[in-house]
Amino acid sequence: MPYVVTQSCCADASCVVACPVNCIHPAPGEPGFAEAEMLYVDPRSCVGCGACTTACPVGAVVPDTALSEAQRPFADLNAAYYDAFPHADRAPLAPVPPQRRLREPRPVRVAVVGAGPAGMYVADDLLRHPEVRVDVLDRLPTPYGLVRAGVAPDHQHTKGAAGLFASVESQPGFDYLLGVEVGRDVAPEELAAHYDAVVTCTGASADRRLGVPGEDLPGSLAATALVGWYNGHPDHQGLDVPLDHARAVVVGNGNVALDVARVLTADPDDLALTDVGDPALAALRGSAVREVVVLGRREPAQAAFTTPELIGLAGLRGVDVVVDAPDLPTGDDPRARVLRELAARPLDPTLPTVVLRFCAQPVRVLGEDRVRGLEVERTRLVVRPDGVARAEPTGATEVLETGLVVRSVGYRGRPVAGLPFDEATGTVPHERGRVRPGQYVAGWAKRGPSGFIGTNKSCAQETVASLLDDLDAGLLQRPAAGAGAAGGGGLAALLRARGTAVVDLAGWRAVDAEERRRGAAQGRPRVKVTDLAELHAIAATARPARPARRGRARLGRYASRREDDVAAVVAR
Known part of the structure; x- marks a missing residue:
């Protein structure tokens, strides 16, 4: 089996x-x-x-x-x-490298900026060392980044990665400083003064623009905003999402574009069993959208969506999927087979429809006071002398009537306070995650918006290895006098004295429990709290967490350490 x-x-x-x-x-x-x-x-x-x-x-x-x-x-x-890829020469077992040990078993404190998957994997890798304590900061009062606010609500299995992050939170030496933004609440140099090292994992939160006339009309939205809206992200709860037209158009054909198409055509009763944001659910119940066109410039073989996501779309019940392409792919690969099977399916006019339209690009968003349509131009795929296939315009245009245009053509990083920034790539320049000794980067801020949730694990391991190399080489300055003794506790006290409402691990657990309680009452995994003031009020009801006993908890996990090293850890 x-x-x-x-x-x-x-x-x-x-x-x-x-x-x-x-x-x-x-x-x-x-x-x-x-x-x-x-x-x-x-x-x-x-x-x-x-x-x-x-x-x-x-x-x-x-x-x-x-x-x-x-x-x-x-x-x-x-x-x-x-x-x-038969891999006939593979070893019989997956190699597991031995756990690295620090040369000097002194207390080390690291700040991780960003509580998304990259930050949580960095924290997990750092906490494999009993000497290290980690504080994870985030500007929102809730953690998990795109796992909480980016994964589509109908993909609850993917959101299960939050369980992995909860186990990271339970490790001794971990704490949160949520609701804290570097550059707003604490200066980069202040943060550096409280920690041996700072790892920035702030992701790529900006969207790429289409660069066509009319893009800023009401009803023309970024996928980053729409996804945040239906996922209960506090920043996007006031978003104006017009759903009064029968057709919506999503420009771009990556996985996020398919997510948007699925959510806009989903049965609201099915969504009501997920953690979709309540304001979005109410709006979707009154939606007039019956067709979502997913627009891609190139042919099906070059589409940005992954084959597993295409298979997932094809397996949906209650939604028709139409393949609109000049030519169907003829290969025997799984993607080609799925697209041909979709194209051969009979259509049910009573069902909402997702149209996968290829070889078409936006020219202009139409309308005066709001979006009324999208002018699109047909393209053709041309292989240039360098062997690269590119979509070129044909001059043939048409207008798609629509009230909602969603651009989903990629994410882009934003400049990070106190760090260099490459405008061309939207990333922080680095060498294996090292910006300079004491300052590091991981996740999309490091490599750009690519990969999956777990891709951040190997990315984090590379960055942590660079950090530990610098630590062993004596290149990291210890925290300033006074700040180092208190670590994150000292920074939290400083922030609270300034009036910053800091949410620690106990506060997040109070929010998590309340959201789950509300969800259980409705037969849902959770009901997200989307109001910042309410989130902070719930967090403030938490009892202070008891300090973890690091030595005893770590003895079994690090049995290979010398007894004198373990004793030193316990003594702390």
Whole structure:
């Protein structure tokens, strides 16, 4: 009974390490890891032990006998990977490197700026060292970044990664300073004075623009804002989302574009069983949208969405999917097969429709007081002398009547206070995560908006390795006198004295419990609190967390440490 990866998994490779027969690839260190759309189980070498299922933080791995009809294409997808990449020379077991130890077992305090997946993986890797304490800062009073406010509400399995982050929070030496923005509440130099090192993991929160006339009309929105709106992000709860027209157009055909299309065409009763934001749910119940056109400049083979997300769209019930392309792909790869199968399906005029339209690009957003339509131009794919295929305009245009245009053409990083910034790439310049000794970067701020949730794990490991190299080389300055003794506690006291409402770990747990309580009353995983004042009020009801006893909790995990080192940790 082989197991099958059934979605765009988090790709953090926990299952790779857990597998006793090394049948899950690409693994860390192999070509394609961190760039592959997902991980794949080799059906010929899988022994059906189920270790991968236990290790997977998002429940993506299931036995082939338990596949639903919509999941069955994933079995072919897993097998197809090994037809293309047989890996006959693989070692029998996934290598697990020995745990690194610090040369000098002194107390080390690190601030991680950004509580999204990148920041949480950085904290997890740092806390493998008993000497290290970590404070995770975020400008919002809630953690988890895009896992909380970016993953579509109908992808609750992917949001399961929050359980992994909750286990990181439970490690001794971890705390939050939420509701704190560097550059607003604390100066970068003040932050550096309180910690041995600072790791910035602030992501890529800006959206890329279309650069066409009419883009700023009411009804023309960025996907970053719309996704935040339906996910209950406090910054986007006042967003004006016109849903009074039968058609919406999403420009761009990546995974986020498919997310938007699914949410706009979903049955509100189904969404009501998720953690979708309440204001968005109310608006979607009254929506007139019956068709969402997902617009891509190039042909299906060059579409930015991943094959697992396409399979997920094809498996939806209650929604028609139309493929509008000059030519259907003829290859035998899984994406081509799914697109041909979709194109051959009979349509039900009573169902809402998602149109995957290829070889078309926006020219102008039409309207005076608000969006009334989108002028699009047909394109054709031309292979240039350098071998690169590019979409070129044909001059043939038409107008799509619509009241909502959503641009979903990528994210972009913003400048970070106190750090250099590359305007061309939207990232912080670095060398293996090192900006300079004492200042580091991880996640999208480091590598740009690419990869999956678990891609941040290997990214974090590289950055932490650079930090520890500098620590062992004596390149990190200890916190300033007074600040270092108190660590994050000293910074929290300083911030509170200034009137900053700081949410610590106990405060977040109070918010989490309240959201889950409200959700349980409605048969939902949680009901998100979207008002900042209410979030802070709930957090303020929390009892102070008891300090963790680091030494005793760590003895079993780090049994290989010398007894004198362990005793030194316990003594602290």
